[in-house]
Amino acid sequence: MMMETMKTPVANVSSVDKGRYKLVAENIIASYDDIVAVKNISMKFKDKAVTALIGPSGCGKTTFLRCLNRMHELTKNAKVTGKVLLDGEDLYSNAVDPIINRRKIGMVFQKPNPFPTMSIYDNVAAGLKLNGINKKNVIDEIVEGCLKMVYLWDEVKNDLKKPGMSLSGGQQQRLCIARALAIQPEVLLMDEPASALDPIATQKIEEMITELKKEYAIIIVTHNMQQATRVSDYTGFMYLGDLVEFGETKQIFENPRNEITAKYVQGQFG
Amino acid sequence: MITIEQRAEFRKHFRYNIGRRLIVDKIIKITVLGCVALAVVPLASIMYEVFTNGVAALSVDFLTQVPGAVGSDEIGGIGPAIQGTLALIGLSCLIGVPIGILGGIFLSEYGNNKYGRTVRFFNDVLAEFPTIVIGVFTFVIIVITIGSFSVWAGSFALSIIMLPIIMRTTEESLKLVPVTYREAGYALGIKRSVVVTRIVLTAAKSGLVTGIMLAVARISGETAPLIFTILGSSQFMTGLDGPIDALPLRIWRLSSLPYDSAQTQGWGAAFILIMMIFAINIGVRYVFLRKRGTSMLKFKMFGGVR
Numbered sequence: 001m002m003m004e005t006m007k008t009p010v011a012n013v014s015s016v017d018k019g020r021y022k023l024v025a026e027n028i029i030a031s032y033d034d035i036v037a038v039k040n041i042s043m044k045f046k047d048k049a050v051t052a053l054i055g056p057s058g059c060g061k062t063t064f065l066r067c068l069n070r071m072h073e074l075t076k077n078a079k080v081t082g083k084v085l086l087d088g089e090d091l092y093s094n095a096v097d098p099i100i101n102r103r104k105i106g107m108v109f110q111k112p113n114p115f116p117t118m119s120i121y122d123n124v125a126a127g128l129k130l131n132g133i134n135k136k137n138v139i140d141e142i143v144e145g146c147l148k149m150v151y152l153w154d155e156v157k158n159d160l161k162k163p164g165m166s167l168s169g170g171q172q173q174r175l176c177i178a179r180a181l182a183i184q185p186e187v188l189l190m191d192e193p194a195s196a197l198d199p200i201a202t203q204k205i206e207e208m209i210t211e212l213k214k215e216y217a218i219i220i221v222t223h224n225m226q227q228a229t230r231v232s233d234y235t236g237f238m239y240l241g242d243l244v245e246f247g248e249t250k251q252i253f254e255n256p257r258n259e260i261t262a263k264y265v266q267g268q269f270g
Numbered sequence: 271m272i273t274i275e276q277r278a279e280f281r282k283h284f285r286y287n288i289g290r291r292l293i294v295d296k297i298i299k300i301t302v303l304g305c306v307a308l309a310v311v312p313l314a315s316i317m318y319e320v321f322t323n324g325v326a327a328l329s330v331d332f333l334t335q336v337p338g339a340v341g342s343d344e345i346g347g348i349g350p351a352i353q354g355t356l357a358l359i360g361l362s363c364l365i366g367v368p369i370g371i372l373g374g375i376f377l378s379e380y381g382n383n384k385y386g387r388t389v390r391f392f393n394d395v396l397a398e399f400p401t402i403v404i405g406v407f408t409f410v411i412i413v414i415t416i417g418s419f420s421v422w423a424g425s426f427a428l429s430i431i432m433l434p435i436i437m438r439t440t441e442e443s444l445k446l447v448p449v450t451y452r453e454a455g456y457a458l459g460i461k462r463s464v465v466v467t468r469i470v471l472t473a474a475k476s477g478l479v480t481g482i483m484l485a486v487a488r489i490s491g492e493t494a495p496l497i498f499t500i501l502g503s504s505q506f507m508t509g510l511d512g513p514i515d516a517l518p519l520r521i522w523r524l525s526s527l528p529y530d531s532a533q534t535q536g537w538g539a540a541f542i543l544i545m546m547i548f549a550i551n552i553g554v555r556y557v558f559l560r561k562r563g564t565s566m567l568k569f570k571m572f573g574g575v576r
Contacts, residue, residue, distance in 0.1 A: 127459065
C-alpha cells in the first residue's frame with residue numbers, strides 16, 4: 001500500500017525544543033476494542049496559533065483530538081498509549097489527575113450541547129460553580145467576559161436567565177465555546193465546531209477563532225478545507241489513522257509534498 | 271451501480287392504490303382511539319363508582335374525627351387513617367427515596383459490570399415480590415424485635431416495596447440522558463461524581479419524579495404488609511413506635527362491616543385516598559418541575575409521564 005512508504009514529517013519530536021510548543025503529542029496510539037483508530041501520531045502545537053486537522057471521514061481526527069485532553073479513554077473499551085506534553089508536563093503520567101488537565105484544555109464539540117436544565121448564565125458558569133468557585137462577583141465577571149469573547153453578550157445580556165436550549169443552533173455553539181473558555185483553559189480543542197451550523201453562524205465562529213487565537217493554542221478538526229485555509233496557521237492531514245503531512249497551512253494547500261495530501265486538498269477524494 | 275432501466279423497474283414495484291391505503295390508515299387510527307377509550311373506561315367508572323357511593327360520607331367530621339364504635343349510631347371519621355397514611359408515605363419516602371436514587375445512580379453510572387448486573391437482576395426480582403411476604407418479613411425482624419406494631423415497621427416494609435421501583439426508573443431516566451452532556455461536563459474538568467449529581471441527575475429530573483410518584487402511588491394503596499406492621503388503630507398517632515391506622519386498612523375494615531353507614535364511609539375513604547395520591551402527584555410535579563414555564567409544566571403534568 002501507498003501508506004507504508006510515507007513518513008510523518010514530525011516523527012522525532014523529542015529532539016525539538018519543547019519550550020516553543022504549548023502542546024506536544026508523542027507516539028499517540030489510540031484504539032477502540034481491537035480497531036486502531038490512531039496509529040502512532042506525533043505532533044506539536046504552537047501557542048497563540050490555530051492548527052487544523054483535516055482528512056476524510058474515519059481517518060482518526062476526532063479520536064486523536066480526544067486523546068489530547070484524555071477524553072478518549074472515557075469511551076468503553078478505548079485505549080491510548082503515548083505522551084501528551086502540556087508545557088513539558090505529561091498529561092498521561094500517573095502523577096497528574098486527568099481532571100486538572102481537562103481544566104487546562106477546553107473542548108468544544110461537534111454538536112452544540114448546552115446543559116439542558118440550565119439557563120444561559122448557568123451554562124457558562126457551570127464549569128466554575130461545579131469546580132468549587134462560589135464568589136458571585138467573580139462568576140459574574142467571567143460569564144460576562146466569556147460571552148463577550150464569543151460575541152454573544154449583546155444578543156443575550158437581557159435573557160441570561162432563559163434556558164440555554166432556547167437559543168438558535170449557532171448561538172448555542174457560541175454559548176458552548178463561552179462555557180469552555182470560562183474555566184480559563186490554555187488550549188482549546190474544537191471538534192468540527194461549525195459543521196452543524198449555517199454559513200452565517202459559521203462565519204461568526206470563524207471570526208471568533210481568529211480573535212481567540214491571540215490568547216490560546218487552538219486545535220480544530222474540520223471537514224471543511226476552506227475553513228482550514230481561512231482560520232488555521234498550521235494544518236495536519238490525516239489519512240487512515242496516520243498523520244500524512246503536517247506543515248504551514250499555506251504550504252499544505254498550495255504546495256503539498258505528499259501525493260495523497262495533494263489529491264485530498266484538490267478535492268479528488270474525500 | 272443501478273442502471274436507469276433497473277430504476278424504472280423498481281418504481282413499478284411501488285403500490286399506487288392511495289385510496290385503499292388511506293382507508294387502512296383511517297381504520298388503524300380508529301382502532302387506536304377505540305383502545306384508548308377502552309383503557310379509560312375502567313378508570314372513569316371506578317372514579318364514578320367511588321365518588322357516587324362515597325360522597326354521602328364526606329364531611330369535615332369525616333376527615334378529622336376518630337372512627338365511631340362498631341354498630342353504634344355514632345358516626346365517626348377517618349382522621350387517624352389519613353394521618354397514618356400521610357405519616358407512612360412521608361417516612362417511607364425518607365427511607366426509600368435516597369436509597370432508591372443512589373441505587374439507580376449506581377446501576378446506571380457504575381453498574382456496567384457483573385456486580386451491577388447481579389444487583390439489577392435481584393432488584394427486578396424484589397419488584398415482583400408478593401408484598402405480604404415483605405409484611406411478614408418486617409413482622410419477624412422489626413415488630414417482634416421491638417415488641418410492638420409501629421409506624422417504623424410500616425414505613426420499613428413500604429420503603430422496601432418502593433426501592434426497586436425507584437431504582438429502576440432512576441436507572442432508566444439516567445440512561446436516557448445523552449452522553450454528550452456527560453462529555454461536556456468532563457471536558458470542563460468536573461469530577462465524575464459531580465457530573466452525575468449536578469448535570470445528569472438534574473437533566474433526568476422529570477423521570478425521577480415520575481418514578482418516585484409511581485412508587486408513592488403504589489405504597490399508598492398497599493394493605494397486606496400493613497396488617498403485619500402497623501396493625502391498625504382507631505386513635506390518632508401517639509408516636510412512631512406505636513400502632514396506627516392507614517387508609518387502605520380502614521377501607522378494608524369498613525367495607526367488611528355489615529352496616530350501610532360503614533359501607534358508605536368505606537367508599538368515602540377510598541375517594542379520599544385517590545384524591546390524596548392525585549394531590550401529592552400534582553403538588554410534587556409543580557414544586558419540582560415548575561421552572562420550565564407554564565406550558566411545559568402542563569405538558570409534564572398531564573402528558574409527559576413516561
